[in-house]
Amino acid sequence: MTAETVTPTAPADERVAAKSRMAKLLGRPEIGALVGAVALFAFFSVVAPVFLQPGSIATVLYGASTIGIMAVGVSLLMIGGEFDLSTGVAVISSALMASLFSWYFSMNVWVGVALALVLSLTVGFINGWILVKTKLPSFIVTLATFLMLTGLNLGLTRAIGGSVSSPSISDMDGFDSAKAVFASSLTLGGVEVRITVFIWIALVAVASWILLRTRVGNWIFASGGDAYAARAVGVPVVKTKIGLFMGVGFCAWILGMHNLFAFSTVQSGEGIGNEFLYIIAAVIGGCLLTGGYGSAIGGAIGAFIFGMANKGIVYAEWNPDWFKFFLGLMLLLATMVNMVVKRRAEQS
């Protein structure tokens, strides 16, 4: 084998080296998204100068963070080879759990917050457990969870609170402290930045650390890349996958608590369709639908692109009706770029 690598003449060797450097750069999962994000940022800076004002950037970041927090869990799950269609309504389920429980029993809202966390982790666990036990595709399992949670959200909210939205909990014990944790703003250089932006950045940092620098991270890549091979070398694939679904549950809890304490009431029919936004952010960020490849930072860039496009259209004073069209186009382009990247990584 050494003979094979030596035989080419010197100039040929140089070409090989140059190509592999290029492949290495293109091999980064988030490179496509990064180029897209920079292009989009430059574009909106030119067509809508107001876009560059600190206040606008804070607004864009807030929009991005509400997608990005979920995209962290969803990205890791997709790298682990699965995806989750129940995330959009799971966020609302978590918020409803906290608000309805606290309201019905007139308890400190923090009790509801804790129970909501238990519920969110349990939903994640059940998703993962059914998936590994039945070996059904995650599309079917989480579609079922999505429908069931949608029904439960509407049915229980009306049964307990008597309305389609949960009763306001703004005057209850513990509301102010919970709002400070989940839905406050911090002033940074004269600009109000929502706390979700910082939570989002912290989650991305922790997820990147787990993914790249811990054993669990190695297992996530392996479970998604080739679950059979991973199991054969002793990776606990079942635990890894269940854990990833629970991680998504944790993110849904954080976002659910933000929604609840930002508005003090929750619409029980909300959240439907948001699961696709999280998946889109992860895919634009370079996570492969088939698993085994991607990054947490990629998902964050995907969410940032979403935030920029969403608010940028408003700042540019365009008709926001066109937004979904551009989102679809970006998704298509991103997946095509990812396909090329994967092929290069596998065999270049």
Next chain:
Amino acid sequence: MDSTKSQAGGGADTAPPPHLLRLDKVGKHYGNVIALHDVTMDVEAGRVTCVLGDNGAGKSTLIKIIAGLHPHDEGTFTALGEERRFTSPRSALDLGIAAVYQDLAVVSLMPVWRNFFLGSELTTGSGPFRRLDVARMKEITKRELQEMGIDLRDVEQPVGQLSGGERQCVAIARAVYFGAKVLILDEPTAALGVKQSGVVLRYILQARDRGLGVVFITHNPHHAYPVGDRFLLLKRGRSIGYYKKSDVTLDQLTAQMAGGAELEELAQELEAMGSHSEVVAEVEAEVGATLRD
């Protein structure tokens, strides 16, 4: 491993080395399909046991039992002196039984070093700061592969970029490094060209000389005979012969595997179709070898 190293070198039949694995009348069925029945074989330190058979002969089932992917349901399976019935690959791995599979030895999108340590990652620090010892893992991977004769420019490149032979060798080097006592190789040469096959066969001998018991599964007697010490022949889930190297020739192995009568039929068929005379002569020679048995 040190105790077995002294017996390395193969060859000499004096003072039989200890059995690492012994299968006695082992069988396995999936529902009402009998995948394996009444198979007896053993694996010794510093020896290569070859398992030969055509497609569907039960070779894969046999390794799945030894590697702990599926438990057997007939006969006894002894590993390191104790009767066992593995329920997961982890329990086999903990005993030092490592399998290298034909196409799922590695996760192709992951870097070489991550694959090398997959499932047995080295860490440093403690508590929430326990993290992968990336530098050490990369260094060990590079060194171990170099000892196997593979010089990689970059252990960060995805395994999918390596050639088939190199990928097999990464998996073999990994098993050897993690103190495997028994190395199971599932058709390591099946998808390789002549040169790459030769490289893999050399690593089999290297693993043997390090004192490992090697189980080499293949359908190619020409690959098995030069490196093997014992030969188990499987056909349709049953054992049709278990030989020491001294008791069997390459021609006999080939003939037994193909089945004399079937070969004769094939020769006639080829002749009837007006096939090239050299091919027919070759098949007829094989038939002759069978009849001499």
